[in-house]
Amino acid sequence: MRVGFIGLGVMGRPMAEHLMQAGHTLGVWARRPESTAPLVEQGATAYATPAALAAACEVVITIITNSQDVEGVAFGEHGLAAGFARGAVHVDMSTIAPDAARDFARRYAEAGIDWVDAPVSGGEQAAVAGTLAIMAGANEAAFARVRPLFEAMGKTIVRVGEPGAGQVAKACNQMVMVCALQACAEAMHLARTHNVDLAAVRTALLGGSAASRVMEVMGERMVKRDFSAGIQARLHHKDFGILLDEAVKIGAPLPIAAQTWQQLNALMKQGWGYDDTSSLLKVLEAASGSKA
Amino acid sequence: MNVGFIGLGLMGRPMALNLIRAGHSLRVWARRAEAMQPLLDAGAVAGASAADVAANVDVVITIVGDAPDVERVALGPDGIADGARPGLIHIDMSTISPEVTQSIAQQLRDRGVTMLDAPVSGGEPGAINATLTIMVGGDASAFECVKPLFEAMGKTISHIGGNGAGQVAKACNQIVTGVGVAAVAEALNFARKSGVDAGAVREVLMGGFAASRILDAHGGRMVQRNFKPGFKSWMHQKDMRIVLEEAHRLGLQLPTAAAAAQLYNAMVGSGLGEEDSVAMLKLFERMSGGEG
Numbered sequence: 246m247r248v249g250f251i252g253l254g255v256m257g258r259p260m261a262e263h264l265m266q267a268g269h270t271l272g273v274w275a276r277r278p279e280s281t282a283p284l285v286e287q288g289a290t291a292y293a294t295p296a297a298l299a300a301a302c303e304v305v306i307t308i309i310t311n312s313q314d315v316e317g318v319a320f321g322e323h324g325l326a327a328g329f330a331r332g333a334v335h336v337d338m339s340t341i342a343p344d345a346a347r348d349f350a351r352r353y354a355e356a357g358i359d360w361v362d363a364p365v366s367g368g369e370q371a372a373v374a375g376t377l378a379i380m381a382g383a384n385e386a387a388f389a390r391v392r393p394l395f396e397a398m399g400k401t402i403v404r405v406g407e408p409g410a411g412q413v414a415k416a417c418n419q420m421v422m423v424c425a426l427q428a429c430a431e432a433m434h435l436a437r438t439h440n441v442d443l444a445a446v447r448t449a450l451l452g453g454s455a456a457s458r459v460m461e462v463m464g465e466r467m468v469k470r471d472f473s474a475g476i477q478a479r480l481h482h483k484d485f486g487i488l489l490d491e492a493v494k495i496g497a498p499l500p501i502a503a504q505t506w507q508q509l510n511a512l513m514k515q516g517w518g519y520d521d522t523s524s525l526l527k528v529l530e531a532a533s534g535s536k537a
Numbered sequence: 538m539n540v541g542f543i544g545l546g547l548m549g550r551p552m553a554l555n556l557i558r559a560g561h562s563l564r565v566w567a568r569r570a571e572a573m574q575p576l577l578d579a580g581a582v583a584g585a586s587a588a589d590v591a592a593n594v595d596v597v598i599t600i601v602g603d604a605p606d607v608e609r610v611a612l613g614p615d616g617i618a619d620g621a622r623p624g625l626i627h628i629d630m631s632t633i634s635p636e637v638t639q640s641i642a643q644q645l646r647d648r649g650v651t652m653l654d655a656p657v658s659g660g661e662p663g664a665i666n667a668t669l670t671i672m673v674g675g676d677a678s679a680f681e682c683v684k685p686l687f688e689a690m691g692k693t694i695s696h697i698g699g700n701g702a703g704q705v706a707k708a709c710n711q712i713v714t715g716v717g718v719a720a721v722a723e724a725l726n727f728a729r730k731s732g733v734d735a736g737a738v739r740e741v742l743m744g745g746f747a748a749s750r751i752l753d754a755h756g757g758r759m760v761q762r763n764f765k766p767g768f769k770s771w772m773h774q775k776d777m778r779i780v781l782e783e784a785h786r787l788g789l790q791l792p793t794a795a796a797a798a799q800l801y802n803a804m805v806g807s808g809l810g811e812e813d814s815v816a817m818l819k820l821f822e823r824m825s826g827g828e829g
Binding site: 492498499506512513 | 778782785787788795798
């Protein structure tokens with residue numbers, strides 16, 4: 246398939262490489278042309294604008310920061326919408342608000358273009374391994390067409406529902422994951438306050454009902470006090486802003502998510518936004534006046 | 538003084554009437570013409586647009602829904618800035634975010650208009666009885682100049698600081714009242730579910746350290762089961778959203794406000810949005826497995 250790719254960051258670049266390895270013809274565009282170089286060396290073609298890229302591709306994938314960026318790339322000057330032929334598909338794998346995804350789907354539909362929101366979970370590690378969880382919101386026909394692309398990048402691939410539904414699932418994912426991370430941080434903090442070995446607590450818990458992916462991966466970072474790697478906390482902070490704003494719109498109480506949001510606020514204020522979200526442990530330590 | 542008044546709702550109408558009573562000549566405008574009638578009956582003149590009002594007065598007051606409404610009426614087509622004479626003072630008495638207020642004030646300044654933010658507390662009774670608390674941000678000499686207008690509408694009138702400072706004070710007010718209403722509802726529900734007379738509890742608490750304006754007024758209405766607005770719970774939900782968006786932006790931890798905000802979400806989501814915020818009691822009754 247002729248596939249376009251925009252957003253060659255820590256997630257996007259390995260994802261794009263998997264598409265090439267699966268035999269797809271890759272076109273790329275980036276605001277800073279030098280970020281396309283690694284892909285071009287591997288045989289991808291660079292285009293001058295999103296519109297030019299869209300004109301040359303059946304499907305364009307984007308994975309960028311927020312709703313405004315997606316809107317700019319899609320509907321701004323020389324945007325994708327200006328280049329797409331009827332029947333083309335825009336697959337957006339960024340994490341944005343469900344409302345924004347629905348709005349973009351509507352605008353594309355008027356021009357006979359399909360929209361798929363397909364945010365991912367699993368982080369850089371899964372992007373490199375090609376084992377991402379991909380949650381899609383799309384009509385069934387569009388989903389069927391792009392499914393082979395998803396299979397090249399991910400392992401668990403689920404069509405959750407119509408456009409926007411993928412972003413709803415991603416919001417649920419972020420909520421469960423970061424709240425679990427906060428719970429994990431509180432457990433580690435409690436253990437340390439009792440002068441109990443954190444590594445041993447983590448190992449014990451991983452054998453029982455409190456076992457989780459978060460306890461395994463982020464718990465280990467907390468034990469090792471390695472807060473540098475992983476997912477930048479500022480991105481989770483952004484996600485929680487979106488999540489709690491949606492909760493206001495639909496009148497849904499999210500008591501635990503709201504508390505976790507406040508902890509993330511404190512994390513940002515401490516200047517740890519570029520560190521991993523396991524830094525939530527340090528927020529607790531700061532509040533109780535202790536430090537490693 | 539020649540005063541313009543835009544926003545003749547539950548709060549605005551009695552406030553405007555108090556200005557007329559104090560001898561000021563009023564020019565009013567509302568999107569719905571029928572909203573102007575009570576003021577025209579009292580001697581006000583109808584303007585053709587916000588711009589027309591601004592062109593014929595020294596001071597224009599707005600009290601409308603949310604930030605986009607203030608932006609539209611101040612800076613939009615046929616808005617205040619379009620009609621303003623040099624030296625016009627715009628007093629916005631709506632409750633909106635401090636950040637947006639500062640941005641509007643800056644844009645108005647560029648077009649020769651001095652803006653004051655002057656949100657109020659005290660509800661509909663305060664508006665009718667001219668006993669509102671008015672918290673003002675903006676230029677101090679402009680504040681002195683329009684103080685007689687504030688004195689016709691309110692009792693406690695304070696200049697807090699520069700543009701946006703009034704909105705910060707109002708946000709603080711909403712934290713205390715938003716959390717306070719929840720605390721009082723929780724206590725009175727606790728009393729009743731424990732088989733104790735809530736009215737008697739409220740009365741005795743008013744003699745001690747738990748005494749507060751909220752326990753007195755809101756608690757009184759809860760005991761009487763008078764849930765008529767007043768201040769609708771969806772409005773308090775909106776105000777809590779402003780507070781938490783600011784906390785997100787500034788990296789502040791507001792755990793108690795965040796918890797209360799979720800309760801307002803639950804009220805709106807479960808159909809209590811149009812009732813007074815004291816209907817928080819009903820929410821707690823439902824959550825603890827019973828009803829009124």
